[in-house]
Every structure is written in C-alpha cells, then in structure tokens.
Amino acid sequence: MPTLSEAESKRVLAQAGVPVLDERVVATAEAAADAADELGYPVVAKLCGDAIAHKTERGLVRLRLGDRAAVQNAAAELLAAARPEDGDVGVLVAPMVSGNRELIAGLHADEQFGMTIMLGVGGILAEAVKDVTFRLVPIGRVDAEEMLDDLQMQALLGPFRGEAAVDRELLIAVLLGLSKAAQDDPSIVSADVNPLIVTADGAPVAVDALVEVR
Amino acid sequence: MSDPRFKALFDPKGVIVAGASSHPAKFGFVTLHNILANGYEGKVFATNREGESVLGIQTVPSVNDLPKGEADLVFVCTPASFNLDLLRECAANGVRAAFLTSAGYGEAGEEGKRMEDELVALAEELGILLCGPNGQGVVSTPSKLCAQIVAPYPPPGRIGIASQSGNFVSSFLNFAVQTGVGVSRAVSAGNAAMTTVPDYLDFYADDPETAVGLAYVEGIRDGRAFFDRVRSVAERKPLVLLKGGASAYGQRAAASHTGALAADDTVFTGMCRQAGITRAATVEEAYEAAATFATQPLPRGNRVVVMTTAGGWGVVTADALAKTSLELTPLPADLQAEIDTKLPPRWSRNNPVDLAAGETRDTIPELLDLITAHPDVDAVIYLGLGIQSNQARMMRRGRYYPDHGLERIVAYHERQDARFAEAAAAASTTYDKPVLTATELAVADPENAGPAAVRASGRLCYASSNRAVTALDHLWRYAQWRGRRGLD
Numbered sequence: 001m002p003t004l005s006e007a008e009s010k011r012v013l014a015q016a017g018v019p020v021l022d023e024r025v026v027a028t029a030e031a032a033a034d035a036a037d038e039l040g041y042p043v044v045a046k047l048c049g050d051a052i053a054h055k056t057e058r059g060l061v062r063l064r065l066g067d068r069a070a071v072q073n074a075a076a077e078l079l080a081a082a083r084p085e086d087g088d089v090g091v092l093v094a095p096m097v098s099g100n101r102e103l104i105a106g107l108h109a110d111e112q113f114g115m116t117i118m119l120g121v122g123g124i125l126a127e128a129v130k131d132v133t134f135r136l137v138p139i140g141r142v143d144a145e146e147m148l149d150d151l152q153m154q155a156l157l158g159p160f161r162g163e164a165a166v167d168r169e170l171l172i173a174v175l176l177g178l179s180k181a182a183q184d185d186p187s188i189v190s191a192d193v194n195p196l197i198v199t200a201d202g203a204p205v206a207v208d209a210l211v212e213v214r
Numbered sequence: 215m216s217d218p219r220f221k222a223l224f225d226p227k228g229v230i231v232a233g234a235s236s237h238p239a240k241f242g243f244v245t246l247h248n249i250l251a252n253g254y255e256g257k258v259f260a261t262n263r264e265g266e267s268v269l270g271i272q273t274v275p276s277v278n279d280l281p282k283g284e285a286d287l288v289f290v291c292t293p294a295s296f297n298l299d300l301l302r303e304c305a306a307n308g309v310r311a312a313f314l315t316s317a318g319y320g321e322a323g324e325e326g327k328r329m330e331d332e333l334v335a336l337a338e339e340l341g342i343l344l345c346g347p348n349g350q351g352v353v354s355t356p357s358k359l360c361a362q363i364v365a366p367y368p369p370p371g372r373i374g375i376a377s378q379s380g381n382f383v384s385s386f387l388n389f390a391v392q393t394g395v396g397v398s399r400a401v402s403a404g405n406a407a408m409t410t411v412p413d414y415l416d417f418y419a420d421d422p423e424t425a426v427g428l429a430y431v432e433g434i435r436d437g438r439a440f441f442d443r444v445r446s447v448a449e450r451k452p453l454v455l456l457k458g459g460a461s462a463y464g465q466r467a468a469a470s471h472t473g474a475l476a477a478d479d480t481v482f483t484g485m486c487r488q489a490g491i492t493r494a495a496t497v498e499e500a501y502e503a504a505a506t507f508a509t510q511p512l513p514r515g516n517r518v519v520v521m522t523t524a525g526g527w528g529v530v531t532a533d534a535l536a537k538t539s540l541e542l543t544p545l546p547a548d549l550q551a552e553i554d555t556k557l558p559p560r561w562s563r564n565n566p567v568d569l570a571a572g573e574t575r576d577t578i579p580e581l582l583d584l585i586t587a588h589p590d591v592d593a594v595i596y597l598g599l600g601i602q603s604n605q606a607r608m609m610r611r612g613r614y615y616p617d618h619g620l621e622r623i624v625a626y627h628e629r630q631d632a633r634f635a636e637a638a639a640a641a642s643t644t645y646d647k648p649v650l651t652a653t654e655l656a657v658a659d660p661e662n663a664g665p666a667a668v669r670a671s672g673r674l675c676y677a678s679s680n681r682a683v684t685a686l687d688h689l690w691r692y693a694q695w696r697g698r699r700g701l702d
Contacts (some may be wrong), residue, residue: 016223108473112434113437113485117480124512132480134481134483135485135488139488143488146488147484
C-alpha cells in the first residue's frame, strides 16, 4: 500500500489535531538555508518524498545543522542522493528536537478488531521492550488517559534525568488526534508517529510521521 | 429488554429430553438423570423411539404424543438427521428454546456446516432460541435445573457463566462446588450456531439472579461487534473473561512499526481494558475474580489495610500489593491510637497491622470492625484465620481427646475462628467495603472452622493472600473504569 511523504503524513495528522513540528519543505539548497534561518538553529534536514519510507537506512537524515552553510551543504547532498524511483522529492527542514525519552504512537488495522490506536515506549529498543498499549478507534479522553497509565515504564512519564515530566495533555492530544485522523479518513491503513520525542520541558513532539493509505 | 426466550432456556416450566436412553452411559440417559436428580420442579418429559420407561419417566416415541404447551425447553440428544423434524414438532408443541447436545454439525466439516445453517434457518423461522449444537448443556440454580451431560451441579449463587468450551463450564462449576461461592446460570455455547457467548452475557447483564458474568472465549468472529456487546455488558455488570488462544492472529507482515508491535494479544488486552472487562490469566483467577465480584462490594478507593496475626504473611501480602493498582495505605494516626488501646505495645504499629500474638478473646472482631469502619480505609485483607482450629483438629484426633480439658479448648478455638470469619463478613456488610480473608487452610483443610465459616457467610476464603490481592485489584480496576465514565 502507498505511503504518504513525511510532510504530507504530518499534514494529515496535524489537521486532526496531532501536535507536529513547525517545518518547511523546499526544493533547493538555498531555500533550505532560508527556511533554517526562519526556524532558528540547530535544524535537521531530510530528503522527503511519497516513495521514501526508510530515510534513516538510506542516510537521508542530517541532524544538528548549526548554521546556514551546514544546511546548504546538507540539502545539496540530500537532493543529489535522490533516486529516480523516489519520484518528486524535496528537502524537509525542521527544528532539531532532542530529548532523552522517545515514545511511539500509531494506528494499525487489526484483522479482528479493525482500526486500532497504539502508544508505546519508542527508540531503537521499542520492538524488544514491547511496552505498548492498544485501543480500538475511536477513543475518548478517558481511554487516552488510561493508555498513558497502561505503560509499564511509568518512570519515563515522570520527571526523568533532569527533564520535566511528560506533558500529559499534549500526549493525550496526540492520541485523540490520531484517533480522529483515522475516523475522518477511512483510506488510512496505518500510521506511525515515530519517534515521538519528549523534550526537556516534557512536551512530546512528533518528529517523524508515516501514514499508509489504501 | 432481553429476549423472553431466555426465560424458557433458564427457567422453563417444563423440559422435554428428546432422545432419552435407557443406557446409563448415553447422553440421553445422563441428561434425564441430571435433571431429575438435582431437584428440578417443573414437568419433565422424554422421547424415545421404543417408548421405554427411563428413570421412572414413561417416554413417548414423538413430541407430538406429549400434552401441548407444558414444556418450553427441549434438550436434544438425538442424531443430527432427526433434528429438523424434531424442531418443527417442538415448536408446534409450544417449545420456545432448544438446547442441542447433538454433534455432527459445524464442527464436523462442510456437510455438517450445511446442516447447521439449515437448523438455524429453521429455528429462526419457528421462533425458537437455538443453543448449541454440540454443547454440554445448561444449568440454572433458581430453577434447580441441571440439564447437562456432565457434572457437577453447583450451589446456588450469583455468577452467570457462558463458555465456548463445555469443559470450562465444568471447571467453573467445580470451583463453585469447592469454594461454595455459587452460580446462577451456566451454559455451554457449543458451536454457537445461533446463540453466542455475548448473547448469553447480554441476558445475564439484565438478569436479577446474576451479579457478575464469567465467560470463556476462543475464536471471535467479528471483533468489533464483540467489543460493542461486551462493553455494553460491562456497563451493566462486571464481566470476567478468560481467553484461549491468545496468540498472534491476524498479524500481517506490517509496513508500520505499530503493526509489528500489535503482536500477540496486546490488541485483545487493550480491547478488554477499553470495554471494562476483567481479563483473567488463569481459570482459577477467573473464578476467584467472579466470586469476589459476586460476594464483595466494589471498593470506593484503593487504600488497603492488611491485618495479620503473624508477621511473614503481612510482608508477603505487602509485596503483592506493591505490584497492583492497590495501595498499602499508611495507618491513619487516629486508627493507630485506637488499636494501641486494644493490643500490647509489641504490635507492628503500622500497616500491615501485625497483632504479634497480642490478641485476646475479642480483639480480632473488634479490630476488624474498627479498621473497616475507618473513612481512610477502602478495603481490608485479613490473614491468620483458622490457626487455632488447626491445632484443635490435631487435639481432636489425638489420643488424649476429650480428656485433659481438650474437649473444651477445641470447642473454644473452633467457635473463635467461626466468630472471626463472621466478624469479617459483618464488617464488610456494615461498612459496604470489601473485607477478604485468606488462608491456605481453605484448601488444606476446608472443614477447618475458619474457612468453613467464611463459606457459610457466602464469601470466598482465598487460598493465599496473593490471590486475595489479585481479586481485589480486579475489583478496584473495574470500579475505576466505571467511575471514570460516570457509571454508577
């Protein structure tokens, strides 16, 4: 099934209320540098296109770009790395978000129960740790709150290594937004908000998103 | 408003056993035996091709030979090929519900499936509630009905059982016999050709004889419909679920991380939490959760006090509480001061309340009342019941009994343990809070005066404090689920 580009995925989810980063998609290295000037440094640049699903594996993500020159160089390299099968591509420029905690949220069409929504502990160990919880779409606010309580690693949701406790309201907004997106758009087959980085002030931020449609 | 035909299934005015047999190993004999032997007070009829007399019942060759309108339930033991005609005759005779134990239907391949569809279509046309086929039967204690091909017949109670597996009905009924916490209705759904486990649960949700549903399910045909049905049940009554085959069904090679994480039964687990279902991991946990819902009030909070006559039990119980949503609450200062007046100073002066063998004749009933009454305590777990009666048993069986004052002390100990059990039940009733009593004597020596008195009070004596904690945790989780959704 086709996937939407990162920017389009985020647009679909943002429309339903999922808080996503303020970010720009541009066509040239010069425009990428201008976008970075507007957003403030450091930024991250990624090659973005409908047919590109696994950016990290292909080295299409550049992190911690600290000035205009770095952005320009990175964007030029990313555009040069595009392959014909990637189709239309652009460079996505976004503020560099960092935090010690990563969560994951998403939508999944279960054969038995239909569309489900998930919240879990993210990061590279996510599939080994499997600290996840599911509900059937649609969910209400109470269901979203209970999903937060379901996670085994509750310590991650509290104050953590000098960082603030997770902003529960924002996290609930992510879940309610995902649920609404699935309800509003029946063509959505799955969605990943991964990683959902928790910043030092506790705000969960959808740094990457991938929506699969039928 | 539930389907009135369930009344015919669970509280029939008369029952026909179709295919009664004079051979005591045949289902047609066993069913008739079980109905007659357990005190069913309605009329009992039976059919048999030869018109033999079975267990004192004069059978007739056909339902057409029976008086009209005197039976509203038929229990079918005849081979599948006879059953279409049988259903027609039964409908003409006034039967509203049919339980089919007959095999050879959907479980037996394509031809069987075709016959099952035919059976359902006919039942729908005739307006008969069709239960089974290929099920073990139905039990209903308000009507003293034991229409099943297996034992046991449970004590009366308030647990309503519905199962996709007949053997799990028997397992639950065996627990009912063992624990004394009884059952209102029990039914094995068999192939569930027309009537499914959620249909029975939906009836239980509005059934005044039933306080809690207890279900075993394996395959679920339409997950979304199942979710809607069971959530509606849980909104009306607690529902305990044991799920078989909880492994990776329907997991496709997923493009998404979310899909990869939807493995095993995480989706089913989440569905249960969303629907307010109490999901149990094992058969005994399922029964004990249901028994607790049936016999204890829902807690209004999670603050638990553990009262024990010996330290170690309290420590282990505190450990068990730490793994749950329950809280081993700090002992309120005023409660501690009051307990100080009842015990010598060596008691724990904290929660768990360890009496450290400082109790005298009336201390335990007084403390159970005092602790349960306290507004900052939501539930109590009482440990140490039956110790003295255990010694009394040794004395009673020893060669010195009844001399040397043994008769008197044995009677005293047994009276005391019975009093303690009654005090726990009374405190629970008076203050409308759960008070759970746990001792391994419940299974090691069920005749011990302590556990015996817990049973007599209608409650469950938990075989370990861990099991009491697990059951209480289920109650609190359900109470929270209700509370957060404004259900009361």
